[in-house]
Each structure stands twice: as C-alpha cells, then as structure tokens.
Amino acid sequence: MSCVWPRTMPALITAFDADENVDVDAHEHNLSVTVAAGAGGVLLAGSTGEGPYLEPGERELLISISRRTFPDLTIMCGISADTDRRARSQIAEATVGGADAVLVMTPGTLVRNRHRHIIDFYRRIADSSPLPIFLYTVPNVTGYELPADSVAELADHRNISGMKDSGGDVSRLDTLSGILGPEFIVYAGSSKALADSADRRAHGAITASANYALPLVDSARSGDRRAQADLLEVSATVESHGVPGTKFAASLAGMQPGASRLPLQRLDAAAESHIAEAHQKMRV
DSSP: OOOOOOSEEEBOOOOBOTTSOBOHHHHHHHHHHHHHTTOSEEEESSTTTTGGGOOTTHHHHHHHHHHHHOTTOEEEEEEOOSSHHHHHHHHHHHHHHTOSEEEEEOOOTTSTTOHHHHHHHHHHHHHHOSSOEEEEEOHHHHSOOOOHHHHHHHTTSTTEEEEEEOSOOTHHHHHTTTTOBTTBEEEEOOGGGHHHHHHTTOOEEEEGGGGTOHHHHHHHHTTOHHHHHHHHHHHHHHHTTHHHHHHHHHHHTTOOOBBOOTTSOOOOHHHHHHHHHHHHHOOO
C-alpha cells in the first residue's frame, strides 16, 4: 500500500462515555476538530488513545468511523500486544477498519530487554501483516527502549516502513542517520525533542500535544525553535498529569474527551487549573 505520510499527526485521544464505552459521537467530533486544525492524519489507539486498554473490536470501530467520516485521512493504528497472537488479532482489526499502517509497541512483560526476542517478534509480525509496520519505542510506558542497533537491523525488512521514537534521546537519530530517508521514516514522539529531531532528518511528529497544540507541534517539528520553546512550556505541564492531563488540555482546544478508562482517573480541580493556566499562555 502506497501512502504519503503526513509530517504532523496527533496521537488522538479516545473518548469514552460515563460507562467507559467508546463515545462514537465524541470521536467524530474530535476528528473534525483535528482535521479543521490542519491534520492530514491521525494515530488511533496509541498510548495517548489508551490503546493498551482497548478491547477486541474497538480498534476496528474507531478506524471505521474515522475512515467513513474522512475518507482521505491517513490513519495509523496503535498495536499494544505482548504476544504474536494478540498483535495479529489487533492488526486484523486495523485492516478491516481501513487503516493505512500499524504502529506496533515493543512487547514487554516476559521479554522486556530480551532484544533478540523482540527483533524476532517484529520480523514475524511484519512477515504476516497486510499493512505497513512502524516500530514504536516508548520507554516511559513500557520500561524498555528499542536499541538503535535493533532498529537498524529491522529497517531492512520490506514491510517495516519506519518508527515512532518517543524516548526523547535525539542522539539515537545520529546513530541511525545512514538509514533515515524515504524508505525508512522516523516520527519524533517526544514533544521536547521535535526541533532537534528535525535537525537530524526526522520525517515528522506524532505527539499527544498535537491534540491541544497542533500548530505549535507542526512548527516545532519543522525546526522552529521559538515554537519548540513554547510547546515545551505547555506540554511539560500537561504531561506531568499523564493521559488525563492531555484529555483535559484537549477539551480546552474544543475536543470532547469524555472519561478515561480506569485505573486512569479524572484530574482534580487544582490540576485542571494548572493546565488551564499553561494553555492560556500558549502562543500559536
């Protein structure tokens, strides 16, 4: 499948209703807000989208709604699975729903830090997937950072198109400089590292902050240092409160975030005030 990968994509929040079911109307609204802000693509079911908490069938639901609502939108789907079987099942949902690619989180639990196991996992998944694979290293969630030499080894696979690196260590891109380009593209996933990643030939950005500060993210990922500084100021405040913080900030940008799935909990009034103050100071 050929695809023009957008430079900036929100790691879109997933809206749940009071009973923790996917809120279809709110999801459609959030897509509309995102597209109106200029996004040409979205990541669904990523970490910010509470992908590890999604149940069977919900990836397909989110993707199919998105594809029906915005047929030309580039859609990447997050895969959160510790086994080949679960990964393949989630990829099958993404395929039926109409995704353009999948972003596969490093497996953890029993194979964390067992690099060969993880490399082999990615190769098997890429061999069988009908969709292009993007590697996903997010150490603040998984407790494991995919080593640069493992990335280099996997980049040769015909069905592995790139990576989202959310660790924030831009020196890794220096190590990978020989493989970066149109055949293997890297999205920066850490809001603090977008401009530095751009200097090192990162293709673009997929961030939680694009839910509430997409223009700043788009400018920072193009190398704008002032935008990077402004983004860092607001994102540091928001991210200190985790996914619920991003959801509240997204509400300030016009989205309908709904509830989160337990054990994630709604912020208290002091945290919401803290985020609102930072958001109000944001320059776009």
